[in-house]
Amino acid sequence: MRFTWLAGALLSLAANGAQAQTKIELDFPTWQAEEPGPAEFWTDAVKAFEAAHPGVTIKKYQVPFREYIDKLTVRFAGGNPPDITHLPLRNFPAFASQGWLRPIDDMLAKTDIKQTFSPLQSELEWNGKTEGVLLLGYGMIFYYNDALLKEAGVDVPKTPDELIKAIQAVTKPDKGVFGWGATTAEHPNIFVDWASWVTGSGASLFTKDGAYNFTAPEVVKALEQFRVAVKHAPKGVSSEAMRQLFLDGKIAMLREGAFFSSQLAKASPEMRPHMKAAMMPFPVIPGGTSNSIHIPAKLDPQRTQLVWEFIDMIAKPEWQIKYTQAVKVPAPRKGSFTPEMAAADPLIALAAKAGDVAVNIFPTTDAARSNYNQIARMVGEAGIRLINSDRPTEAILKDLQSQLERRVPLK
Known part of the structure; x- marks a missing residue:
């Protein structure tokens, strides 16, 4: 009997040990x-x-x-x-x-x-x-604080020009209020900021055959406009910090992927009713x-x-x-x-509408896709120069294209 009990105990221990190992x-x-x-x-x-x-x-x-x-x-x-x-x-x-x-x-x-x-x-x-x-x-969505727009006396913008005017009207740095939200610290999302504005304007950072297109007149023009917007954004913030500033009522408008809608619940009960969303005020809806x-x-x-x-x-x-x-x-x-x-x-419905018409902002050729990390890093460095320096936009983009062609050739 004792042997039987001992054998059973050993089998149980072995089974438990095997289970632990698995x-x-x-x-x-x-x-x-x-x-x-x-x-x-x-x-x-x-x-x-x-x-x-x-x-x-x-x-x-x-x-x-x-x-x-x-x-x-x-x-x-x-x-x-x-x-x-x-x-x-x-x-x-x-x-x-x-x-x-x-x-x-x-x-x-x-x-x-x-x-x-x-x-x-x-x-x-x-x-x-x-x-x-x-x-x-997803397609990009335009998020805005209707209370800040109302206080500045501007309507919800429907075009890029109206957007720039609204950004300028709302910005009050002395009160800690900024018209536009953007990534203004070195970060991978600077490429997304650039590509969204350029694509939304009907241009592209790459040519149809996959070459760099940063010096094209239509790209320079779009990024000149983006530069005006980003001058009215808080400095030195990551995309994560930018989103939080919007939820805190310190940023009036921003462009973000439709997934940001799920984060609006983080806003305070006082602020949440003023958090609104609409289609991007661009002729083309950027996405990816x-x-x-x-x-x-x-x-x-x-x-x-x-x-x-x-x-x-x-x-x-x-x-x-x-x-x-x-x-x-x-x-x-x-x-x-x-x-x-x-x-x-309605936020899911808006996301579906934007997604249905969105144009991809990311590179499509294998050469650019496989080197995206390095390309985005270099765009991020140029993005900081665009924000913090007084150099002409065209000069910054010419230097960037030259560096990209030398360090990350696509052909």
Whole structure:
């Protein structure tokens, strides 16, 4: 009897030990862990996945956006990539061109993702292979504080010229109020600021055949106008700080991706009623693909399968609808946005309208896409000169184009 008890105890200990050894933690860094809207979605998704996978946990944590790509690049280069790889889609080609991401066509073949997702899912193809799943595409939205516009005696602008006049009228630096919100500290989003204004004006930072186009007269003209706007923005702020200043009532107007709508809830009860949104006052609505999710190429088979199951889960209809409701932008799966949603939430309806007509602000050729990180960094440096110096815009852009052609040739 004693032997039987002892044998049972040993078997139990062995089983518990084996179970302990099979526990897996999936590493998931993201810049959205604390961002209202996406943060709630990711928290719910992680909880649901962990509940369906006993012994598996997901370590989700925040990395500031301005540091995110540099830190991820170091990890991949060092052979220590995160298990769940979340990327701004503009940076995807730089990682794909290094062979850092796993092709997932074999996994996609067992799903309806290619048949039911937005055509923008094709942005995740590299060398004929699909290496990720799209999370969000969007059109830019014009956000404004109607109380600040009313106080300045201006209407909601409908054209670029009206926008500049409104920005100038609202700005009162002595009272800490600024007409325009922009990234005015060195940051990857300076490229987005430039490209949005240029594209919105009907021009492009790249030619049709993929060459740099920073010195074209129409680009110079658009960035001259942008320069006037940014002179009326608070200095030395990141995109994250800019958003908060808008929510605090210190910035009257800004351009932001439709996903910012989910952050309006952070405004105080007194301020929130004055936070409004409309179509961009440009002849062309700028936009692009926002972010995507991937599996590292050198992940072991067990972790690869678990990460895929997480990706597959959030691509299901139920979770795509949850994503739309949380982020207030239609998710890429068809049917994730309904007329009932539009009627219940005008911000989602506005995001859908902008997304339907948006023109991509990001480079489209493989050469420019794979070198986007370096291009954006150099544009960011030129952006600071545009903000802080008195050099002519044309001269700054001529120098930038010369440096880009020398250091990041595209042909």
